[in-house]
Amino acid sequence: MPFVEEIIKHKTVSIVGLDKDTGKTECLKYILNRLKDSGHRVAVTSIGIDGEGVSQISGNEKPEIALYPGMVFVTSERHYKERQLGSEILDLSTRTTSLGRLVTARCLMPGKVMFSGPADTVWLRSLLDELPHHGVDTTFVDGALSRLSPGSPAITEAMILTTGAAVSANLRTLVSKTKYIHRLIGLEKFKSTFEEALLAKESGIWAVHSDGIDDLGIPSVFMLAKFIDRLKTDVETLYISGALTNKVLDVLRQQPNISRLTLVVRDFTKIFADKESFDAFLGRGGKIKVLLRTSLKAVCVNPISPDGYTLNSQELCKRLSEEIAVPVYDIKQI
Amino acid sequence: MKTFGTVIKKVKGLQFLFEKLPLSSSLGRNALLHQPLSHNPAQLQAAFDTVEAMMVLLRNDADRKIIERIGIKLGQTNDIHGTVKALESRQILDDIQLFEVKKFALLADDIRELLLQTGFSAVEIPLLSKTINILDPQNQRIPHFYIYPEYDETLRALRQEYESLYTKLPEAAETIRLQCVEREDVVRQNLSKQLSAQHKALFKTLEAVAQLDIIIAKALLAKDFAFCKPIIGTTKTVFQQLFNPYVKDLLTQKNKSFQAIDIEFGNEPTLITGVNMGGKTVFLRSIQLAQYLFQFGFYVPAAEAVIVPVEDILTSLNDEGQAEASGLSSFAAEMAVVSDIVKAAKAKKNILALIDELARTTNPQEGNAIVNAVLDILSENHTRAFITTHYGNIRSYCRKLRVKGLIKEKMDGVQGVAGLNDCIDYALVEHREGDAPMAALTIARILKMDDDIILKAEQFIQSNKSHQ
The missing domain is CATH 3.40.50.300 (P-loop containing nucleotide triphosphate hydrolases)
Structure with missing residues (x-):
């Protein structure tokens, strides 16, 4: 072989x-x-x-x-x-x-x-x-x-x-x-000047802007639904340092800016969502990328x-x- | 018996320093945790002298680099007491244990040779060449181990046979493998027997390596925190510029400075009064910490120190909440400690007693009486002690000190805890008048307590005065 x-x-x-x-x-x-x-x-x-x-x-x-x-x-x-x-x-x-x-x-x-x-x-x-x-x-x-x-x-x-x-x-x-x-x-690599900074984040959900990254102050992805108002509609890229679960995708799928939203995770092992939620999220226009391929x-x-x-x-x-x-x-x- | 390990659980300042202590090995760490409190002047003097000798080495660039290399080697050692105990009781070691002994012996030998280069003689690491020779028949001096063919010619032949059969005749190979295993067991038995004769040297080496690690760590700590070498006193303890590294660190984080204190005391109790937030408790904790450091052979947090060793340090300065856990009220828990102190005093034991706000949890009349009683007993028995209080009119004849307290000129417009720190002079001065300082309400105002409380309290004081 x-x-x-x-x-x-x-x-x-x-x-x-x-x-x-x-x-x-x-x-x-x-x-x-x-x-x-x-x-x-x-x-x-x-x-x-x-x-x-x-x-x-x-x-x-x-x-x-x-x-x-x-x-x-x-x-x-x-x-x-x-x-x-x-x-x-x-x-x-x-x-x-x-x-x-x-x-x-x-x-x-x-x-x-x-x-x-x-x-x-x-x-x-x-x-x-x-x-x-x-x-x-x-x-x-x-x-x-x-x-x-x-x-x-x-x-x-x-x-x-x-x-x-x-x-x-x-x-x-x-x-x-x-x-x-x-x-x-095979998910596409997320290219950004903040790659190193994002890799160093061990917790939190981060908004990635053209000029920097912001911690949304959401203690855990499991509390995303409760704190969803912190996600401003102008946020286009979101880095999730923890597990990407069905729940996270289902909550984000309901957001008005979904079609402009790119979710970034460290690598594919962070994705615990099943195919249905994953496809539903993509189907609404969302994108998912990884920092490391x-x-x-x-x-x-x-x-x-x-x-x-x-x-x-x-x-x-x-x-x-x-x-x-x-x-x-x-x-x-x- | 008090050991370093039991004391750090109760003395936060010591726990803090233990966390900062740059020990390199688990051996050093375990040895320190089990080290008993010492009040033997000769033993303590020897401990301070070795730390001093190490500090001298650390000031020389070439020696410091060697000590750094020793530190790396120390970091690679494992605590193999269990394995050496197995040797002592003539057990047969397995390959992993034999590996541990070999690795340790090689590291100890490297450390010994490095140490010889520095001329540091306070710790002597035994020569383990016999142990190394037993475990390194190929004379490679690499910390790897297996049952080398050099140990046994039969084994060598069996292994060669096994390899030639392994792919062609797996079943026959398996029979040979089992014969190898038996032969290896004979070799292990033989090696263990030879090594068992070395167990005393190994124990001594473990102890020496641990001590070396502790001495290096103590010297580095003393350097980092600017501690001084204490002089062993016989009658009076004298601190110049005593400080508390734990509290100092907390203050530094808030950009505040720690006011070091000068204090001198002999075999008598001292009563300390002073305003709230005046640093009385911190002072007791500083004395406690310095005395413990001294008796565990550390340099102490002061510019200069003469310290009298004591048999024990007894104190009510313990974790809050312990009383509740043991089902006692805070008063009952405190009285139990005070009663122990009084017993030790009457037995003429050489102790240092530290009591924070004695009898504060009961009514002032009886509380005042208890303070007087305890002071009298401690005075009669010449007991070294510090007792803090807010009670006025303590009539007992004893030495009385007071925190200098609020600096009026600095108080204008000061608000909050942070500001308060700047307008208190924490120095201790002789206190002659009978009353404890009355500044609780002034302090409460600076601390932004609810205005109504302060107003109403002031009205009460006024009306009490007019009633009298």
Whole structure:
């Protein structure tokens, strides 16, 4: 697959699933296998506590992954102790996850290990900054179940999206859901001289004018409806630092100046609104843009659902390829 | 027993300084929090002398740079007390624990070598070459660890066999892997045994590294806040220009200045009166903070200080709301503290007692009587104490001071809390007349209290006077 050559140009790559059992692990295994003799120095980590909760219930959500000598990996103390490979410890975190501190290690003898990672994206980000010190060229982040957050361009440079029968057994629904996420990933970049200033905002709703930005003084997006009078009709661009939800879009859709309004969010992972609200907002003339665009490198599909239902792989890849601008692969066929 | 950690929970000024204290390691932090209050003059003198020696180093550019490098190394250390305790009790360490020991030993060794360059001798970091040699068979001096093949030739051979089988015969490889695991366990057992003989040196090193971090932090704090090296007194405590860094910081944020205070006191109680907002409570808190800093071996917030160490500092200056939480009225809670103070005084314990507005929550007649009684007992027993009050006519024979108070010339047109700060002289002067100063209504007016309250209160005072 050509996308492997493409992704190793990046320092950090996330593998994010649209749902659980969409083949994230298969996808990662494939990539690692391709890279084992390439001389390209690879690290693997994961994000997540929320994944572990599920894996402790279902028992098989977080399968072990085979690593090869030279690969660096990060996992919790507990999973490190259970590893089935030979490895050298390079570092130990001072912070602790529910499964202990994080161990950074280099594989010396091939074998398998389970991954667990930082509990939050801020910690993940600082870990990703550390790994190049251990001679790592590209770090892969195995995203936790149904979490898009590591795909944020603020966290990783490039992203691979996995989707498949686990999302929906109905081909049309699956294509539609995947296409929607793809649309969010492809949202236009908001260009402004205040880009840096907006990125630094961790809270609030901001009006962006030609000569500056103003905090509307609305404490949370959840209180937007109550404070909607603060949104003057001359405001044409609004930066929402928090989550963009159905409610926010539904409130803004009712505003008289909707057709001149551009909403800006940090990146696509901030959009939690579903397709209906999103389309309704656009339908009234509103625009949505992002400060940071995600670089999506490939979409991998798993045509088999966890309950055994199998979609026609060729048909699925064909339909997705028609809708999506990046390469689409069936992870089981390659 | 009072430790730094228990005291900061009650003394906001100390909590504030702890937050500003540039400690680099969790080791230093934990050691400081567990440090007991000391009243041993020799121990305290040694603490001040080491801080002074460190301050001398910090003034020299070359040495300061080395100390900065030590600070970075300190920041990389982990508190491995748990692992060393495991060694002490002859447990077998796992790879993560072995890694921790190796990393710590290498860092401690780097710190030791850097420190030698400065000639600083107050802290001696033990040589851990035995520990390092055990954990670094490849002699690379890099803080990475695994069960190196150098430890065991059988293991080396097994690993080679595993790798050759891994892709071709996975099942056979798995059998070999399990043999590797067993062999590694033997090596770990052996390493742990060797290391267990080093546990005392490791404990000593942990302690030394923690102390070094604390000394550097104390020196930097003293420099940043312009603290002075206290002299250990035997009879009188004397502060020149005593200040409270916490209150000073709050005032600086509002572009206000803190008026430092000169004060001298021996083994007797002092009664302090003064106008409202006159800084009486702040004064008590400043004395409390300086005494605690002194007894934890810190430099103190003053231009000059001679301080007598005490066995304990007892005070009613505690968080408001504690009384309610324990189900006592504020009066009952206060009386419990005062009763402890009186007991300690009668037992001739060497204490410093600080009581803010004694018996203020009861009626003035009885309150006045309580103040007199407590002062008498503390005087008889030669107890170092400060008691503030608004009650007049305290007849007890004791030293009495008064906040100088409102500066009439500056009062014209002054309004609000901010303005009030400028027209009060917070200095403490001898107070001879019997009455406490009457300025509550003047202050209330400046604080823009409702006019009706002030008018009616003044009418009451007038009518009381005419009745008498």
